Amino acid sequence: MAETVRLPEQRRRPLAVANLPEEILSEILLLLPPKSILWCRAVCKAWHAMTSDRAFLLAHHRRQPPQRLLTFVRDVGSHDDNLNLDVLDYCVEAVDFCTHQFRSVARFTGQDYDCSLEDSPFTVHASCDGLLLLSHNKYLHLCNPTTRQWLWVFPPALQHDSVVGLYSHGHSSEYRVLYYREIGLGPEFYISTVGSGKERSIWPHSSSASLRKWLAKGKEATQFNEPFLFHGNLHWLPHLGGQNKIVVFDTLDEEPSYQLDVIYGVMESNRNRSYYHDDPELQHA
Amino acid sequence: MATGSGAAAAAADAEEKESGSRMITLTSNEGKAFVVTEASARQSATIRSMVDDGGCVDKGFPLPNVDSKTLARVIQYCDEHGNKEAHTVDERAALAKFDKDFIAELDADKAFLYDVTMAANYLHIQGLFALTTQCIADTIKGKTPEEIRTAFGIEYDLTAQDEEEIKEEDTHA
Known part of the structure; x- marks a missing residue:
């Protein structure tokens, strides 16, 4: 059902938008809203491939x-x-x-x-790079709302696990879920790479004393407030009335290896939860 | 914008040098020479860096990827943006109107629009590239896959399996 319609003037040469170099076509598609991207995916093989490319989808997400x-x-x-x-x-x-x-x-x-x-029964647990980690009736899925692709994620098993965060691991193009499981003495933390079907325990095997202290407190408060991604790492703001540290989970080493002191002046004067640094030389606690 | 033989271009170049404003010769892949002001040529980051590196300004710049018709149109854009000021509100409005008319005319001839887009990409003329790509994107926006194929003369080559996959994604709408 090939169909080619060109204006008379254009008939003299075969150039169509599909003949534009891929780099230019990609620049054009990046300008489109998410709904148009979805329709572009059903145009032809080349467009489908282009709009399935991870780098393209990331670039598109960053423009929104x-x-x-x-x-x-x-x-x-x-x-x-x-x-x-x-x-x-x-x-x-x-x-x-x-x-x-x-x-x-x-x-x-x-x-x-x-x-x-x-x-x-419906919860959005985390988001990263425009992907949503959401569950319905305890089934966890990673979803790209732009392409409407869904992937079942297991583990964690939501019957006994609680999702803490989602992040992309370094440059390995893998997405990983951080979660904990309540067993007896306290929470045990795990990481699972999306699509691997496997999990790895990262705590209580951690050697970090400050982390142990924080996790114990987190348990006391029975809540790990929602982390946010900043410079690729997961950050937790301090609990109200709790300790005065921002906890950082280093997504490359996969260790919550350091804590940051909160600068009160900043926190007090503008209550917008923004905090201070853009400096790679973070203060390690 | 002036066009002519290489010799005439060189003469014009020399003349301009005396009056303090350098002229630059751009040659299309058909060998046609276009003499433009340096301000106009500097709209292209590619040419700008060659000029700043002290490159072959006197010899001119051959552009093997751009034909005469396309180059003439590209230069029309560069002249407007390179030679005119954009300090006051009125000046900026005049440029915006120029852009609007310029792209409306190009949009009527899609194949030519793609040629100009490719030339803008090759010459790194940021403003022109943004203008043409946005125009093409606007054509795609809001169209169904079938309408996009018709508008752009794209052949339908998805297999039944591809279609099934896409449909599967759609059911999650």
Whole structure:
């Protein structure tokens, strides 16, 4: 079903947009919004390959404005009146604070759940490089909302594991999940490379005393607040009323090897949680 | 913009040197010489670095990847942006209007638009490259795969298996 339509003037030569060098075509596709990228993937083999390339997707993600993600569960009513089941839309949407608009990032439809029994079965655990780590009914998936590719991630097993963070490991182009498991004495920390099906325990085998102390405190507070990625490493802000250290997980060495003192002046004067440094010479505790 | 034989270009070059503003000769792959002001030529990062390195300014710059028709159009852009000031609001508005008309005209002839895009890439003319790529991107934006294939004369070559994969992704919409 080959179809070639050209204006009369252009018929004299075979040049089409597909004949543009790949580097230029890639520059053009990078200018498109995520929805257009999705459609470009179904144009032809060459475009599909180009928009599947990790470097392309990363570059595209970095051009998108940073946006806050919100999750919703919407009741869209029943499709069948005989069945007394409501159909629910599970959505992740990005909020653009400039235009006050919501943009759909990921969405899937499921059946009703009994919200009196437990929390929403749908959770976004972490994000990294435009990828979302989310779960529905304890099944964990890594999803690229731009290409709508999904990958089942196991381990961790959400029945007994809690996800802490997602990061890309150095330049190995691997994504890894950091999580902990509650067993008896305290949490045990693991790393799993997405797609490997294997896990590796990183703690309590750690030699870092400060880390041990922090983990113990984290356990006491029974919460590891959400980390954020900064310069590729995972950072945790101090707990309210807890210790005054920012904890950094070095994603290359895979050790939470150092802690940073919080500079109070900065934290107090602008309460926007931004902190101070851009200096590679971090203060090691 | 002046065009002519190599000798005429050299003469124009010498004349301009006396008046204090250097002229630079660009030669298309068809051997046609285009004499432009240095300010105009400096819109191209490629030529700018060659000029600054003290390269062959007198001999001119042969451009084996650019044909005459394309080069003429590229120079039209460079002349406007290189030779005109953009300090006041009015001046900037005039340039913006020039860009708008320039790209509207190019957009009517897609093959030519791609030629100009490739030349802008080759010569590293950032503003022109941004203008043409954005124009092509705007054509793609909001179109279905079928409409994109029609608009750009792309042959459909996805196998049933590819299609199945893409459909599979789509069901997660």
